[in-house]
Amino acid sequence: MTERTGYQDIAGRLAREIAVLEPGSKISSEHELMERFGVGRASARAAVQELERRGMVRRIRGSGTFVNRRIDYLISKDLRPSWQRTVRAVGATSRSTVLLSEVRPAPEHSARYLGVGPETPVHHMRRLRYVDDRVAALADEWVTCDVVTELGAALRIEESLDELLRQLGRVDSVRSWCRAGMELPDDDVCRALDMTTVAPVWVIESINRDADTGTAVTYSKAWMRADVIRVVMEIGDHIPCRTEEGKS
Missing domain, CATH: 3.40.1410.10 (Chorismate lyase-like)
Known part of the structure; x- marks a missing residue:
């Protein structure tokens, strides 16, 4: 699995999970995603950034990443x-x-x-x-x-x-x-x-x-x-x- 395919696969799985969560729900941290999917920090961070690009999550400094409402x-x-x-x-x-x-x-x-x-x-x-x-x-x-x-x-x-x-x-x-x-x-x-x-x-x-x-x-x-x-x-x-x- 390439690095590109890896983070896109993670983002896709997370997107399906996020779809049933309430806006404002906190999602896993990059460290937790690394452990869950067995990937490095670069892939975990890229997956979160992809969700952010789609407008599905928002990151708040010092607090974490949350399900977004647009x-x-x-x-x-x-x-x-x-x-x-x-x-x-x-x-x-x-x-x-x-x-x-x-x-x-x-x-x-x-x-x-x-x-x-x-x-x-x-x-x-x-x-x-x-x-x-x-x-x-x-x-x-x-x-x-x-x-x-x-x-x-x-x-x-x-x-x-x-x-x-x-x-x-x-x-x-x-x-x-x-x-x-x-x-x-x-x-x-x-x-x-x-x-x-x-x-x-x-x-x-x-x-x-x-x-x-x-x-x-x-x-x-x-x-x-x-x-x-x-x-x-x-x-x-x-x-x-x-x-x-x-x-x-």
Whole structure:
């Protein structure tokens, strides 16, 4: 049995066992896998890394490896652009931690996306987002100051930016543009997301506008852990239906 076949065989057997376990269940350590399957540390580690690549397990520094639960994060023009509402819609819990909140001149890219002049003062926030108490995403958000004047203090009371804009700015925020892709994060993002290994993450950029005026009110860029979130995008005017012949 080659080293490659060995770790893939171990990963396959563990995957079948994990499929019937509850999310959060702890799985065997690398040392225990070495003893159970009679392999070296390299094969045991590669098997766990393969399960992590599949999104089936997650590793927590100093605690071990656990059965993972990955949720679908749906992006659609028909849904309110709210992290909290989207996460809760799939039965998961959501919370956010504010890492930074300040009013500052808009960076060039943010000013362009928001349709304001360079150096125009905007609210800038950086927040760490959690799903079921797991670090899931890091987000930078820029909000035009003419929509709402005080934002930092309000975020300590209401976590949903979408809800705050509705309450304080009387803004009916809708998603008008979105770009999604995957990339390898830099060291700062890896540390913020508590990633034990460098792996591709979802990168989501969005512009939200006021439905009534068409004015851009927020621009955001988020890095989402792919082992916690599966990004799903729905594009189109309606859900396709099947005809009598069984064709869509």
